[in-house]
Amino acid sequence: MTDARTAQAALNRRVDAETSGGVTEAEGPQLLSWDSRARRIVVIYIPLVIFLIVLLFPFYWMTITTFKPDSELLDYKNHNPFWVAAPTLANIKKLLFDTDYGHWLVTTMWVAIGSTFLSILASVLAAYAIQRLRFKGSDYVGLAIYAAYLVPPSILFIPLAQVVFQLGLFDTSFALILTYPTFLVPFCTWLLIGYFKSIPYELEECALIDGASRLQILWRITLPLAVPGLISAGIFAFTLSWNEFIYALAFISSTENKTVPVAILTELVSGDVYHWGALMAGALLGSLPVAIFYMFFVEYYVSSLTGAVKE
Amino acid sequence: MDASTWVAKRTPPNALARLFDYKPFLVAVCLFPAVGLLLAFLTYPLGLGIYLAFTDMEIGGNGKWVGLENFEYLITDPIFLNSVWNTMFYTFVATVGKFALGLWLALLLNHHIPFQSAIRAIILLPYIVPTVLSAIAFWWIYDPQFSIISYVVVDQLGLREKYFDFLGEPWPARWSLIVANIWRGIPFVAITLLAGLQTISPSLYEAAMLDGASPWQQFRRITAPLLMPILAIVMTFSVLFTFTDFQLVYAITRGGPINSTHLMATLAFQRGIPGAQLGEGAAIAVAMIPFLIFATLFSYYALGNRKWQQGSKDD
Numbered sequence: 167m168t169d170a171r172t173a174q175a176a177l178n179r180r181v182d183a184e185t186s187g188g189v190t191e192a193e194g195p196q197l198l199s200w201d202s203r204a205r206r207i208v209v210i211y212i213p214l215v216i217f218l219i220v221l222l223f224p225f226y227w228m229t230i231t232t233f234k235p236d237s238e239l240l241d242y243k244n245h246n247p248f249w250v251a252a253p254t255l256a257n258i259k260k261l262l263f264d265t266d267y268g269h270w271l272v273t274t275m276w277v278a279i280g281s282t283f284l285s286i287l288a289s290v291l292a293a294y295a296i297q298r299l300r301f302k303g304s305d306y307v308g309l310a311i312y313a314a315y316l317v318p319p320s321i322l323f324i325p326l327a328q329v330v331f332q333l334g335l336f337d338t339s340f341a342l343i344l345t346y347p348t349f350l351v352p353f354c355t356w357l358l359i360g361y362f363k364s365i366p367y368e369l370e371e372c373a374l375i376d377g378a379s380r381l382q383i384l385w386r387i388t389l390p391l392a393v394p395g396l397i398s399a400g401i402f403a404f405t406l407s408w409n410e411f412i413y414a415l416a417f418i419s420s421t422e423n424k425t426v427p428v429a430i431l432t433e434l435v436s437g438d439v440y441h442w443g444a445l446m447a448g449a450l451l452g453s454l455p456v457a458i459f460y461m462f463f464v465e466y467y468v469s470s471l472t473g474a475v476k477e
Numbered sequence: 478m479d480a481s482t483w484v485a486k487r488t489p490p491n492a493l494a495r496l497f498d499y500k501p502f503l504v505a506v507c508l509f510p511a512v513g514l515l516l517a518f519l520t521y522p523l524g525l526g527i528y529l530a531f532t533d534m535e536i537g538g539n540g541k542w543v544g545l546e547n548f549e550y551l552i553t554d555p556i557f558l559n560s561v562w563n564t565m566f567y568t569f570v571a572t573v574g575k576f577a578l579g580l581w582l583a584l585l586l587n588h589h590i591p592f593q594s595a596i597r598a599i600i601l602l603p604y605i606v607p608t609v610l611s612a613i614a615f616w617w618i619y620d621p622q623f624s625i626i627s628y629v630v631v632d633q634l635g636l637r638e639k640y641f642d643f644l645g646e647p648w649p650a651r652w653s654l655i656v657a658n659i660w661r662g663i664p665f666v667a668i669t670l671l672a673g674l675q676t677i678s679p680s681l682y683e684a685a686m687l688d689g690a691s692p693w694q695q696f697r698r699i700t701a702p703l704l705m706p707i708l709a710i711v712m713t714f715s716v717l718f719t720f721t722d723f724q725l726v727y728a729i730t731r732g733g734p735i736n737s738t739h740l741m742a743t744l745a746f747q748r749g750i751p752g753a754q755l756g757e758g759a760a761i762a763v764a765m766i767p768f769l770i771f772a773t774l775f776s777y778y779a780l781g782n783r784k785w786q787q788g789s790k791d792d
C-alpha cells in the first residue's frame with residue numbers, strides 16, 4: 167500500500183516535472199490539464215470537502231444539540247441553530263442521573279466483552295484447525311463458516327427468540343453473549359485464517375522437530391505471531407457487539423437489562439414529546455466509547471475491514 | 478520463546494499429551510466451540526424458522542402445523558406486498574447510491590492528497606458508530622418543525638415556502654430512509670474499494686498515460702476491470718445487508734406513516750415479537766431466503782472468478 171502510494175507520488179512528481187519542464191500544450195494537453203492546480207482543486211478537493219461535511223454533519227448536529235439549553239433548542243429565530251450561545255450540561259446530567267444510563271453502559275460492556283472473548287476463543291481454534299491442521303475437507307468447513315456470515319440476523323431473530331426462551335435465557339445478558347457469536351465467529355475465523363496463512367509454516371515444522379506438541383505450537387509460536395490479527399478480530403468483534411441492535415431488542419424486555427442502543431431508543435422516547443436534548447446526549451455518549459476505541463486502533467480497523475473483503 | 482527455558486520445561490509425553498497430538502481428536506476439539514455455537518444458534522434456528530413459518534406458533538404457545546396458510550394469507554396482505562416492493566426499491570436505490578458515491582470517494586482518496594490516513598479514519602466514523610444512534614440523529618434532522626434542512630432551505634435560502642414533511646408522507650419518508658442508508662453505507666464501500674484501488678499497479682497508469690489515454694479511458698480500461706472482483710464481493714455484502722436492513726427503519730419511522738415504509742425485516746419483527754405471531758413473522762423472514770441464496774451464489778461465483786483471474790491455484 168505504501169509502495170503504491172510512494173510510486174504514485176513519484177509518478178505525479180515526474181509528470182509535474184515533465185509538464186513544467188517545457189512540454190508544449192500541443193504535446194501533452196491531457197497531462198497539463200489534468201495536473202494543473204486549479205483543476206485539481208475543483209475535481210478533487212471541493213468534492214472531498216463536501217463528502218467530509220456531509221459524512222460528519224450528523225455527528226456535529228448530535229454534539230451541538232447535546233449542549234443546547236431548551237430555550238435555544240427550539241428557537242431558530244433568535245439563536246443561530248448551528249452554534250450554542252450558552253452551552254449547558256443539563257442534558258447529560260439528566261441522562262446520567264435521571265435514567266439507568268450507567269446500568270445500560272455496564273450491561274453493554276459486559277455483553278460486548280463476553281461475546282468477544284467467546285468468539286475469539288472459538289475462532290482461533292477453528293482457524294488453526296482449518297488453516298494449519300489441514301484435515302480432509304477443511305476447505306469445506308472453512309466455506310461453511312464463511313457461508314454462515316451470509317445468514318443475516320434479520321431472518322434468525324424470530325426462531326432464536328424461541329430457542330432463547332426454551333433455554334430459559336430470555337431477558338438475560340447470556341442470551342446476547344451466546345447469540346452474538348453467530349455473526350462474530352464467521353467474521354473472526356476468516357480474518358484469522360488470513361493471518362495464519364501469512365505465518366511461515368516452516369516455523370511450526372521446526373517446533374515439531376524439536377518435539378513440541380500441536381497445542382504448544384499454537385500457544386507459543388502461532389498465536390504470538392498472530393497478535394495483530396487477534397487485535398483486529400477483537401476490536402471488530404467488540405464494536406459489532408456494542409452496535410448490535412435487533413437481538414438485543416428482541417431478547418431483552420426489562421429496562422435494567424437493556425443495552426445502550428436499545429435503551430436509548432425505547433426508554434428515552436416517551437409519549438409524543440421527544441426530549442431531543444437528552445436523546446442526542448444519549449446518542450453522543452453511546453457513540454463515544456466506540457469512537458474513542460476506534461481512534462486508538464484505526465489501522466487495525468482499516469486492515470481488518472479491507473482484509474476480510476480481500477480474503 | 479527462549480530456547481533454553483523451553484527445553485528445560487519439556488516433559489516426557491503422558492497419555493493426555495499424546496491424545497492431544499492425535500490429529501483427528503485435536504481437529505475435533507479445535508472445531509468444537511465454533512461449530513457447536515454455529516450449529517446451536519445459527520443452523521438449528523434457521524431450520525426452526527422454516528418450520529415455524531408453516532405453523533401458527535405464538536409466543537409462549539404451542540403452534541400446530543398449518544401448511545401454507547401463513548403464505549397464503551401474506552400473499553393477499555397489501556401491507557406485506559408493499560413491504561416486499563419497498564425492500565426491493567430500498568435495496569436497489571440505496572445500493573446504486575452507495576456505490577456511485579462510494580466509488581467516487583474512493584477515487585478521490587486514491588489521489589495523492591495531504592492527511593490521507595487521517596481523512597480515511599474520519600470517513601469511517603459513520604460505519605463505526607452504532608447505527609441506531611446515528612439513525613436517531615437523522616430522526617432529529619428530519620423533524621417536521623425543527624429540521625435543520627428545512628431551516629436552511631426555507632428560512633435562510635428561501636428556496637421553498639413550506640417546511641419539508643420528511644417523515645409524514647410515504648414517498649418523502651422512503652427517500653429520507655434511503656438517504657440515511659446511503660450516508661451510512663458510503664464509508665464501507667469507499668474504504669474497501671480504496672483498498673482495491675491501491676492494489677492496482679501505478680505502472681499500468683504510467684503506460685496508459687504514455688500511450689495518450691484520457692482519464693476516462695484509464696478508468697474504463699484499467700481501473701474498472703481490475704476493481705471488478707473486489708467490487709463484486711463488496712456489492713454482494715452490501716446488497717445482502719441492505720436487503721435485510723432493520724435498524725434504520727425501525728429507529729426512524731418504525732414502518733410508518735401508515736405502514737408505508739416497512740421493510741420485510743421490520744414487518745417480520747412487528748408481527749413476530751410485539752404482535753406475538755411468531756409463525757407469521759417467521760413466514761415473512763423465510764420469504765427473504767430465496768433472495769439471500771441468490772446473493773450467496775453470486776458471491777461464490779465472484780470469488781471463483783477472482784481466483785481464475787489471478788491465476789492462483791488453491792487460495
